[in-house]
Amino acid sequence: MNCHDDFTNSDYIAFDEKAFITRIKIRIPSLFRDEYDRICAPLHDYEYDQYALLDLIEFFAQNIEDISERWNNERYRNYQTIDCLNTSDVFENFQEAINEIFIESGLLYELTDEKIIERIVENSPLTAEIENNFAVVHEVGTRELLKDAVALYKTPNPSARQDSVEKIWDAFERLKTYYITLDKKHSSEKIVNDMAGGNDKFVDLFNDEFKMLTEIGNKYRIRHHETDKIDITDIRYYDYLFNRCLSLIALAIEYLM
Incomplete structure (x- = not known):
């Protein structure tokens, strides 16, 4: 959402957590939430849709983008500027980390270059x-x-x-x-x-x-x-x-x- 900072007298875009949660609710309605309607990790004895977690991973994979961070002044560092770039090179790191988790967990899934999760059928x-x-x-x-x-x-x-x-x-x-x-x-x-x-x-x-x-x-x-x-x-x-x-x-x- 659009915001204004009086200290720097500049406009910026802030992360709209409420809108994000609403969007996830629409995209992945079966994703586990606690009694306060917050997205969270389920406990072992809770019933939940485990495949909704894979949908969430795909959502991040398909929307992740690179950022550039810099301080206004390297000496005083009063505030930091974060620019969103129109590239997604960071996806490779995300993909590698997710696939490592699948391997370590013994799950026959793979996050592909097309940014979708596929099962591995031996x-x-x-x-x-x-x-x-x-x-x-x-x-x-x-x-x-x-x-x-x-x-x-x-x-x-x-x-x-x-x-x-x-x-x-x-x-x-x-x-x-x-x-x-x-x-x-x-x-x-x-x-x-x-x-x-x-x-x-x-x-x-x-x-x-x-x-x-x-x-x-x-x-x-x-x-x-x-x-x-x-x-x-x-x-x-x-x-x-x-x-x-x-x-x-x-x-x-x-x-x-």
């Missing part, structure tokens, strides 16, 4: 190369669904697992219609034939996998709104389903024309 088939290959997908809808699915898959909060599977299955179904000059059946056949390279054994293999994934999507509750499907009762199944579907899609993408 032995996952998802690689940077696979993500980069999404650019080969010229159909915008499929490409965006794949990007959204991966972002949700990497999200630390377990509640995003079903969303990631729903997105990857939507991408799978949309991929079947990739060749718009063909109907869905013949488009799928072209994708499979290109993958198999004319080898009938692999045509059968990939056809079976396409059919199996389609059957899984029809039988199990992949999408939130479907109430007549088999519930996925163990959250760990979502990673399996995601990676199975991703593996087929990733291979198919390599053969798209």
